[in-house]
Amino acid sequence: MSSCCIGKVLNEYSFKIESLNVFVLKALARSLNLEEDCFMNQYGKTSKINARFNYYPPCPLPEKVLGLKPHGDGSAITFLLQDKEVEGLQLLKDDEWVGVPVVSNSLTINIGDQMEIMSNCIFKSPLHRVFVNSKNERMTLAMFCMRQTEKNIGPVDGLITDETPRLYKNITFTLDFMHKNYQQGRRAINACKI
Numbered sequence: 001m002s003s004c005c006i007g008k009v010l011n012e013y014s015f016k017i018e019s020l021n022v023f024v025l026k027a028l029a030r031s032l033n034l035e036e037d038c039f040m041n042q043y044g045k046t047s048k049i050n051a052r053f054n055y056y057p058p059c060p061l062p063e064k065v066l067g068l069k070p071h072g073d074g075s076a077i078t079f080l081l082q083d084k085e086v087e088g089l090q091l092l093k094d095d096e097w098v099g100v101p102v103v104s105n106s107l108t109i110n111i112g113d114q115m116e117i118m119s120n121c122i123f124k125s126p127l128h129r130v131f132v133n134s135k136n137e138r139m140t141l142a143m144f145c146m147r148q149t150e151k152n153i154g155p156v157d158g159l160i161t162d163e164t165p166r167l168y169k170n171i172t173f174t175l176d177f178m179h180k181n182y183q184q185g186r187r188a189i190n191a192c193k194i
């Protein structure tokens with residue numbers, strides 16, 4: 001596929017992901033009996049999508065190497081197109097690493113740090129990692145939908161009550177902020193907690 005063709009396909013795919021993102025943001029808001037635009041309003045009309053192509057070659061020492069070290073996504077929502085056949089993604093659930101199965105013709109949807117903040121920790125951004133194997137290569141495409149401008153994000157008003165106090169500061173959650181924490185082996189979300 002020529003680079004021009006890849007650009008066109010990726011552009012079309014991004015538009016489809018953006019409508020799916022709006023659909024998911026509204027559905028998450030409705031599930032909490034909140035006004036359906038409340039996440040989108042914070043998130044802004046100028047939402048950004050970062051696309052990351054992940055390629056994991058076969059590795060002769062899979063028990064010694066990780067494809068991606070444990071991390072939470074910095075997005076609000078991530079839409080992951082997994083490899084058609086090869087598994088590798090695991091997420092931490094109740095202190096155990098659980099494999100995420102490959103389901104054909106589907107997307108894996110992950111909650112990111114920005115949604116954890118906006119929902120005041122009702123929707124949690126799970127720690128996840130990728131393992132490699134010695135036989136097969138693996139390829140995935142992650143679409144990170146996020147707010148990325150200078151505007152702050154924070155827990156939405158309707159979720160802060162006497163019983164459920166605010167857990168996160170209002171913060172400018174940029175990619176830079178996220179990557180700095182990641183490189184230093186820390187979770188950006190922890191730096192947002194009150």
Ligand SMILES: O=C(O)CCC(=O)C(=O)O
Binds near residue numbers: 052068073130
């Ligand atoms: O490749 C995968 O299965 C997961 C990728 C991922 O977690 C990421 O790109 O943030």
Ligand SMILES: [Fe+2]
Binds near residue numbers: 071072073128
């Ligand atoms: Fe991730």
